[in-house]
Amino acid sequence: MIEFGVFGGGSWATALVKILTDNKLIVNWYLRRTEQAEAIQNAGSNPDYLNFVTLNTEYLQCSSQKQFVAQKSTIILFAVPSDGLSDLLIGFDRKWIHNKAVLSAVKGTVGEEHELPSAYISRQLIIPNNLQGILAGPCHAEEIGHRKKTYLTIGAVDPHWQQMLQACFSADYLDVRINADITGIEWAAIYKNVVGLVSGMAKGLRYGDNFIAVLVANALAELREVLRHMGSNAEILSSSYAGDLLVTAYSTHSRNRLFGEMIGRGYSVDKAKDAMNMVAEGYGATRGLYQTTRNFPLKLPILQTAYRVLFKYMPVLTEFKLLEQKLT
Numbered sequence: 001m002i003e004f005g006v007f008g009g010g011s012w013a014t015a016l017v018k019i020l021t022d023n024k025l026i027v028n029w030y031l032r033r034t035e036q037a038e039a040i041q042n043a044g045s046n047p048d049y050l051n052f053v054t055l056n057t058e059y060l061q062c063s064s065q066k067q068f069v070a071q072k073s074t075i076i077l078f079a080v081p082s083d084g085l086s087d088l089l090i091g092f093d094r095k096w097i098h099n100k101a102v103l104s105a106v107k108g109t110v111g112e113e114h115e116l117p118s119a120y121i122s123r124q125l126i127i128p129n130n131l132q133g134i135l136a137g138p139c140h141a142e143e144i145g146h147r148k149k150t151y152l153t154i155g156a157v158d159p160h161w162q163q164m165l166q167a168c169f170s171a172d173y174l175d176v177r178i179n180a181d182i183t184g185i186e187w188a189a190i191y192k193n194v195v196g197l198v199s200g201m202a203k204g205l206r207y208g209d210n211f212i213a214v215l216v217a218n219a220l221a222e223l224r225e226v227l228r229h230m231g232s233n234a235e236i237l238s239s240s241y242a243g244d245l246l247v248t249a250y251s252t253h254s255r256n257r258l259f260g261e262m263i264g265r266g267y268s269v270d271k272a273k274d275a276m277n278m279v280a281e282g283y284g285a286t287r288g289l290y291q292t293t294r295n296f297p298l299k300l301p302i303l304q305t306a307y308r309v310l311f312k313y314m315p316v317l318t319e320f321k322l323l324e325q326k327l328t
Contacts, residue, residue, distance in 0.1 A: 003027070011049040011141035020168065052145060073100070082117060094125045104132075107136070107281050116187070133155055154166055215327065220236065
């Protein structure tokens with residue numbers, strides 16, 4: 001019998017738990033805070049994130065014990081912010097999940113080495129390639145919560161596991177696609193958060209739709225070059241790549257877009273971070289991607305603009321005036 005062990009208590013984790021329990025799959029859900037675990041189990045909803053979503057507690061067991069969730073489950077699903085992954089795995093015994101499939105829904109780079117989440121998890125827990133996968137795509141948690149039509153992407157190399165996961169996550173409002181390009185999808189998921197930030201900065205600076213359209217068109221070209229240098233020859237005009245970028249750049253649900261908009265409106269980086277009660281993955285993603293690509297023979301003006309504003313504290317309007325001259 002399939003039992004998912006979900007690690008993470010935010011909006012994204014909540015949306016994924018909703019999908020699985022709606023599909024009558026048993027979910028053992030690890031939540032760091034005992035009070036949150038008890039509240040969800042008792043009320044059938046997450047009081048902190050997506051509290052409008054009703055969860056089927058008949059198929060749900062919440063716990064604040066990592067070992068219980070890991071050992072009881074047959075498939076492990078990590079759905080935490082990238083900067084929380086290393087802390088989550090502290091004290092996580094690889095023996096708990098020996099020979100179990102591991103799925104990452106983490107978007108961002110991890111640690112000072114800026115590792116991809118799948119690579120970090122594989123190294124820490126010794127997960128073979130055929131038992132590892134990722135979950136991505138243009139899929140805001142809020143719209144999944146409202147059962148709006150969504151396309152998810154399962155990244156995995158093993159055909160049997162691809163089909164099994166596709167069945168687990170499919171629903172009348174969910175179209176699940178399969179893609180073996182795990183590395184390319186993860187880098188695309190990182191880069192799109194940078195684009196969301198810069199698009200938000202443009203909106204905060206009162207640039208219009210015409211400019212943002214040019215910005216996004218250039219971002220797609222940047223993404224193609226980044227992926228090629230990362231070893232992916234993906235056709236990016238699909239939901240797994242361009243779709244994820246577009247929704248992050250334009251959607252009002254995008255935390256990265258909101259964070260960037262606050263910067264454009266004059267908030268300092270620190271004040272914008274303090275004002276948000278959810279993690280904007282693009283902040284760390286900008287640093288990780290910049291550090292990873294800085295020695296590549298590439299022109300990445302959008303990424304460089306984000307980095308200079310966020311980490312060099314350059315004036316956002318000055319940087320955008322420079323960016324205007326570099327867009328095509």
